[in-house]
């Protein structure tokens with residue numbers, strides 16, 4: 513290959529608990545994957561196949577850094593999620609083989625310009641600018657899958673300024689992590705380095721400048737970001 517004509521962009525990466533970092537290739541996000549959240553957004557959770565949207569890999573925000581309040585937005589919402597990091601990939605991955613593709617897990621936030629998303633929904637337009645803006649994916653340290661007892665159950669919770677806003681259990685996911693990986697691998701070839709934000713439970717709400725978001729996923733870890 514001939515030389516790059518501009519300097520190559522940096523590779524986005526998530527710190528790993530205990531050392532090292534995980535290079536991020538793509539970020540996939542699952543919509544409406546907890547029944548109570550689907551209902552709070554006005555949908556029937558029993559009638560939908562999983563659906564996906566993406567964020568740019570460099571939208572991650574690591575190290576507990578402050579999250580700048582996004583431009584063009586007056587209704588920034590938190591969505592607390594379990595994040596899955598793939599160590600390998602493939603097409604048409606069977607559910608039984610899916611968890612073997614997982615390198616690790618992290619706690620993350622799928623931050624959303626809800627006002628722009630609502631406008632996009634009404635107009636039948638894409639969600640990219642509602643979901644994929646700069647610093648829209650705060651994420652905590654990755655924990656290797658091998659170190660986890662059971663990633664399919666455990667408390668998931670988000671506090672804002674010390675008050676619980678979202679609380680649920682991973683066992684209430686509509687599409688399990690294995691089912692999600694399997695389904696997504698029928699749409700695209702998954703690759704090592706891909707992250708999957710697995711959906712948020714009920715209780716999504718607005719945050720404003722100065723608010724401290726502290727998320728927790730049992731057996732996995734925490735994610736922290738202050739909106740500034």
Ligand code: MN
Pocket residue numbers: 541542543591593622709711712
């Ligand atoms: Mn989400």
